[in-house]
Amino acid sequence: MVARRAWSALLALFVVAAVALALAVAAVPAVAGASTLTVLSGSMEPTLPVGSVVVVRPRPAGEVGVGDVVTFLARDPGSAETRVVTHRVVEVLDGPAFRTRGDANPxxxxxxxxxxxxxxxxxxxxxxxxxxxxxxxxxxxLLVGGGVLLLLLGAGLLLPAARPRADDRGARMAP
Structure with a gap:
């Protein structure tokens, strides 16, 4: 019975954590007009570790200051190629325009x-x-994630149900 309660608590915690992550990564940004991006390089470590999701929301350029972490479209001067970059503003120039640097870059x-x-x-x-x-x-x-999910569900179904035993029911009813 204790194992069943512990398993139920663990499963409930897992579900709450999964829902919280889904809200943080998808629902809240969608409602707030924000965007989610995955950090692919170490240029902003330790502030933004590789594999993190950074959520950015629009802000007028006139309100961006030194120290803000911004996401921008970086244009390669030698070609027409662009890429999305997230770096810290180190200087605000006229226009406004911004000089940026990754925290890990010298x-x-x-x-x-x-x-x-x-x-x-x-x-x-x-x-x-x-x-x-x-x-x-x-x-x-996808195969591993699905397998882990099925194992969790199967383990929950295989554990004995938490039902009081017959002698426990009688003991609780006695005056």
Whole structure:
């Protein structure tokens, strides 16, 4: 009976954690007009570890200041290619434009970020979830994740139900 209660409590905790993560990564950003991005490189460590999900929301360029962590569209000067980058503002220039640098990088980024290229400012970070989400999107990750879920459900069904024994019922009813 104790094992069943412990298992139920563990399963309930797992469900609450999964719902909280889903809300933090998908529902809250969608309602607030924010975006979620997975950190793919170590340029912002230890602030934003690889595999974290950073949630950014729009902010007017005039309200962005030194120290803010911003997500922007980085343009390669040699080609027409672009990539999304999340780095810290180290200088606000006229225009406004911004000089940025990754926390783990010794030097500022080579170009400046135009106000039109800003995508948002860091709102909050959910560690490790991006790595797990990326792993679950692979065929092997989907198979492993589904298998773990089935094992959890199966274990819950196989544990004996928490029912009072006949002699326990009689003992509780006695005056």
């Amino acid at each position: 030097d500022p980024d080579p170009g400046v970020v135009a106000a039109a290229d800003l995508r948002g400012v860091e709102w909050y970070v959910v560690p490790w979830v991006g790595g797990a989400m990326a792993a679950l999107r692979t065929p092997v990750g």
